[in-house]
Amino acid sequence: MRAADVMTPNVITVTPDSEVREIASLLVEHGISAVPVVDADNRVLGIVSEGDLMRRVESDNGEPRSWWLRLFSGHSAVDYVKSHGRKAREIMTPDPLTVSEDEPLHQIASQLEKRRIKRVPVVRDGRLVGIVSRSNLLRGFSVADSAPAATRDDREIRDAILKEVDDNTDVMIDRLNIIVADGQVQLWGLVDSKEQRLAVQVAAENTPGVTSVENNLGFLPRGMGGV
Numbered sequence: 001m002r003a004a005d006v007m008t009p010n011v012i013t014v015t016p017d018s019e020v021r022e023i024a025s026l027l028v029e030h031g032i033s034a035v036p037v038v039d040a041d042n043r044v045l046g047i048v049s050e051g052d053l054m055r056r057v058e059s060d061n062g063e064p065r066s067w068w069l070r071l072f073s074g075h076s077a078v079d080y081v082k083s084h085g086r087k088a089r090e091i092m093t094p095d096p097l098t099v100s101e102d103e104p105l106h107q108i109a110s111q112l113e114k115r116r117i118k119r120v121p122v123v124r125d126g127r128l129v130g131i132v133s134r135s136n137l138l139r140g141f142s143v144a145d146s147a148p149a150a151t152r153d154d155r156e157i158r159d160a161i162l163k164e165v166d167d168n169t170d171v172m173i174d175r176l177n178i179i180v181a182d183g184q185v186q187l188w189g190l191v192d193s194k195e196q197r198l199a200v201q202v203a204a205e206n207t208p209g210v211t212s213v214e215n216n217l218g219f220l221p222r223g224m225g226g227v
Contacts (some may be wrong), residue, residue, distance in 0.1 A: 001104075001140045001141075001181070001221040002101065002102050002103060002104055002105065003099050003100065003101050003103045003105070003108060003130070003132050004101035004102065004122070004138060004155055005101050005105075005108075005121045005140060005154070005155065005158070005179065005180070005181075006131070006132060006136040006137065006140035006177065006179055007101070007122045007129075007130030007131060007132045007136060008130055008131050008132070008133070008136060008172050008174060008176070008177055009129065009130045009159075009162060009173070009174075010125045010162075010166070010174050011035075011036060011121070011128060011130060011131045011159050011174065012026055012030050012032060012035050012174050013035055013036050013037070013038045013042075013128065014026065014035050014036075014037055014038075014048065014088050015038065015039075015088065016037055016039070016046075016089035016092075017082070017087055017088070018037070018087065018088045019086070019087060019088075020048075020053065020086045020087070020088070020091060021211070023035060023053070024053055024168070027050060027053075030172065030174060030175065031175060031190055031221075032174070033049060033050045033118065033119075033219055034047050034048065034049035034050065034118070034119055035047070035048055035132065036096075036121050036128055037088045037092045038128055041127065042127040043123075043126055043127055043128070044090070044096060044121045044123060044128050044216065045089075045091050045094065045095075045112065046088070046089070046092030046093055046094040046095065046096060046123060047092060047096045047119075047121070048088050048093075048180055049118075052092065052093065052223070053091070054085050055096070060153075066112060069152070070102050073157060073193065095115065096117075096120070096121065097111060097120050098120060098121045098122070098123045098142060099111070099120050099121075099122055099123070099132070100122070100123065100124070101122055101124055101130075102131065103122075103169050105137055105140050105141065108120060108132055108137060109141075112134060112137070118133060118134050119131055119132065119134070120132050128176045135188075136177055136189055139177060139186065139188050139202065140179060150184075153183075154180040154181055154182065154183070154210060155180070156209075157180045157183065157185070157207055157208075157209045157210060158178050158180045159205050160177060160207050160208075161178055161180075161185070161200075161203055161207050161210075162176070164203040164206075164207065165199070165200055165203045168203070169196065169198045169199045169200070169203065170196070171191055171192075173202055175189045175190045175191065175220070176188070176189040176191075176200065176217075177189045178204070179204060180210075182211070183209050183210055183211035183212070184210075184211055184212045185204045185210050185212065185213045185214065186214045186216060187200055187201065187204060187213065187214065187215045187216055187217050188216050189217055189218070190217070190218050190219065190220045191217050191218075191219060191220065192219070192220055193219070197215065197219075199216045200215075200217060201215045201217075203211055
């Protein structure tokens with residue numbers, strides 16, 4: 001399997017001038033841990049992760065404290081950055097590692113381990129088309145051990161499912177990870193309700209070329225993403 005078979009498309013992004021408080025809100029709203037920073041041509045300039053935000057937040061005794069903990073303790077990163085607004089360009093990790101759609105999963109895994117990072121943007125002709133995280137890789141490896149390698153037809157099936165969900169449901173596809181191998185579909189990611197979970201399954205089942213659907217979708221924790 002390659003990056004195109006497991007990547008999350010329709011990536012949430014920010015611009016270099018996006019304010020830190022806006023970025024923190026995006027991470028919370030979408031249940032993600034990082035966002036690429038892109039220019040007007042959708043070229044990747046950097047990444048802002050929760051780690052970058054954590055370094056902007058200190059506890060009362062000066063020790064670093066997870067901004068996620070502050071979200072639940074009433075002192076959130078969002079509250080903090082509202083009074084200490086900065087731009088993405090100032091806190092991002094610049095010139096991050098990127099991979100092509102054809103990058104093999106084992107090579108991506110090796111790079112993540114070597115660089116101690118959790119995700120990598122996927123580019124086509126220098127422009128962002130997706131992102132691969134550790135969870136994407138794990139799901140891809142689990143399928144690769146028991147199913148034939150994904151084909152071009154499998155990628156077309158995957159794209160068709162995502163388009164159907166995006167066009168005709170209220171499910172946010174940036175939270176989905178759909179893997180297709182030999183027409184067999186695995187649904188991963190987070191949705192807001194049982195109705196959304198079923199909607200994604202129905203969209204997959206109705207897509208030509210699909211032979212089976214395994215629904216592993218979970219539910220977004222209450223208090224995140226508007227739930």
